[in-house]
Amino acid sequence: MVVAQLGTTTEDAYLILQARAFADSRPMRDIATDVIERRLRFTDPPDFLREAP
Amino acid sequence: VNNSVRSEQLFEAFATFADTLVTGYDVLDLLQKLVERCRELLNVDSAGILLVNDDGTLELVASTSEESAFVEVIQLDANAGPSLDAFRSQKVVSVPNVAAAPEQWAAFTTAAAFQGINCVYVMPLRLREVTIGTLSLMRHEPGELRPYDIKAAKALADVATIGILQERRLRDAESVREQLQEALSSRIVIEQAKGVVAETAQVSMDTAFSLIRNHARTQQQSLRAVAGQLISGDLRL
Numbered sequence: 001m002v003v004a005q006l007g008t009t010t011e012d013a014y015l016i017l018q019a020r021a022f023a024d025s026r027p028m029r030d031i032a033t034d035v036i037e038r039r040l041r042f043t044d045p046p047d048f049l050r051e052a053p
Numbered sequence: 054v055n056n057s058v059r060s061e062q063l064f065e066a067f068a069t070f071a072d073t074l075v076t077g078y079d080v081l082d083l084l085q086k087l088v089e090r091c092r093e094l095l096n097v098d099s100a101g102i103l104l105v106n107d108d109g110t111l112e113l114v115a116s117t118s119e120e121s122a123f124v125e126v127i128q129l130d131a132n133a134g135p136s137l138d139a140f141r142s143q144k145v146v147s148v149p150n151v152a153a154a155p156e157q158w159a160a161f162t163t164a165a166a167f168q169g170i171n172c173v174y175v176m177p178l179r180l181r182e183v184t185i186g187t188l189s190l191m192r193h194e195p196g197e198l199r200p201y202d203i204k205a206a207k208a209l210a211d212v213a214t215i216g217i218l219q220e221r222r223l224r225d226a227e228s229v230r231e232q233l234q235e236a237l238s239s240r241i242v243i244e245q246a247k248g249v250v251a252e253t254a255q256v257s258m259d260t261a262f263s264l265i266r267n268h269a270r271t272q273q274q275s276l277r278a279v280a281g282q283l284i285s286g287d288l289r290l
Contacts, residue, residue: 001248001249001251001252002248003245003248003249003252003284004248004249004250004251004252004253005252007286009284010245010284036248036251036258
């Protein structure tokens, strides 16, 4: 699903999931579950990259 | 479905599999068709196949639904459950009532109950002394499987075993495990493709798999080939 969301390769998608798990201090399995159950998408920029209103 | 119609369908299935074995095939496609026939022809709600990998541990290679896949994966994760027992003991393990399953299978029992599966029947895929995996049949309704279903399932399991071992012989590979590993890595590619389709078409994983399977069927391509095109973006469903 991350492959389709970001138009990337499976290898990069794996790294992105791994990075997110590391950043959130959560198991990769949890991150993966969130993606599959559509609670998490990798299309939006993270909060800290958004410009303040 | 009455018995004579079922016998005829079963006969059709075996004829098709025999033909497949003679004319050439992709192991993963064969196993996927096998579990689907099990679900259609036997009095069960889902079926799945586990195969042993390079390290000697079991992995899921084919299943008819996400529900049964989940129950299998939880067992592998907990390293306990009827599928593992059947593999290790090389004997059939019947769980006619999941609620009454042994305590050491707690993870399995919880997962099965969560998916509404109340009856599980697992047979080892084995040829003489070699056991290469398991075939699981799952049902919502508790109770023993009918002798007819058990007999038919045993024959289908034998077809699966022969199919896997025969492919190895035909390709003159170094080991059975190498061939199994290939089927297992195909499965990973297919899971990835399911994710791509689930996202691009905004459908469930089960529907995504159906779309992939139908495309493979109508285009007469292997599941793995179609999955590869989906992941690389060369194909969109």
